[in-house]
Amino acid sequence: MCLLLGAPGVGKTLLVKRLQKLCSPDCKGDLGDPPSTQPTVGTNLTDIMAPRKITIRELGGCMGPIWSSYCGNCHSLLFMMDASNPTQLSASCVQLLGLLSAQQLSYASVLILFNKIDLPCYMTMEEIRSLIRLPDIIACAKQNITIAEISAHKGTGLTEVLCWLQNQHRSSS
Numbered sequence: 001m002c003l004l005l006g007a008p009g010v011g012k013t014l015l016v017k018r019l020q021k022l023c024s025p026d027c028k029g030d031l032g033d034p035p036s037t038q039p040t041v042g043t044n045l046t047d048i049m050a051p052r053k054i055t056i057r058e059l060g061g062c063m064g065p066i067w068s069s070y071c072g073n074c075h076s077l078l079f080m081m082d083a084s085n086p087t088q089l090s091a092s093c094v095q096l097l098g099l100l101s102a103q104q105l106s107y108a109s110v111l112i113l114f115n116k117i118d119l120p121c122y123m124t125m126e127e128i129r130s131l132i133r134l135p136d137i138i139a140c141a142k143q144n145i146t147i148a149e150i151s152a153h154k155g156t157g158l159t160e161v162l163c164w165l166q167n168q169h170r171s172s173s
């Protein structure tokens with residue numbers, strides 16, 4: 001089970017839909033136009049056939065205060081931030097630090113996704129690194145942390161996300 005967390009509207013549901021499409025036989029490298037999404041109220045379970053089944057549990061951003069009650073039995077965590085939204089960054093960072101210090105996630109592998117890099121105002125990796133002191137976060141965390149810049153809208157970086165999920169699934173099964 002892979003947990004997908006992040007503040008409201010960062011793009012979690014779109015990511016899952018795009019990964020599902022990427023793995024579908026009719027995709028053939030063309031993701032097509034992005035589908036519409038609705039805010040997730042509660043939790044959203046999706047199976048991705050990659051080709052083995054990977055189950056992703058998205059928790060709506062509005063459920064932030066009770067995310068921790070879903071952290072048991074989680075071997076991998078996708079944590080998404082919106083790279084085009086500087087005002088949300090510090091709150092997201094606090095949520096990330098809370099998750100990284102949670103006992104139940106001590107052994108989880110973590111992929112931090114900076115989404116929406118298709119938007120003209122997005123913050124570069126260098127800017128984010130210094131704004132939230134990312135190297136310190138990675139150095140202090142117990143978990144193995146990977147970083148990726150993506151656009152769920154355009155499809156940029158989604159193959160790398162899929163590879164990461166496949167690797168985690170392989171090592172946890």
Ligand SMILES: Nc1nc2c(ncn2[C@@H]2O[C@H](COP(=O)(O)OP(=O)(O)OP(=O)(O)O)[C@@H](O)[C@H]2O)c(=O)[nH]1
Pocket residue numbers: 006007008009010011012013014015034036037038039040041059060061062115116117118119150151152153154
């Ligand atoms: N430009 C751009 N828009 C995106 C991207 N990813 C998601 N969006 C848009 O952002 C909005 C919110 O996306 P969702 O996937 O519903 O966000 P969410 O994180 O699931 O939100 P909650 O379920 O409320 O927690 C939608 O209008 C998406 O189309 C992206 O990479 N680029």
Ligand SMILES: [Mg+2]
Pocket residue numbers: 012013014038039040058060061
């Ligand atoms: Mg959602």
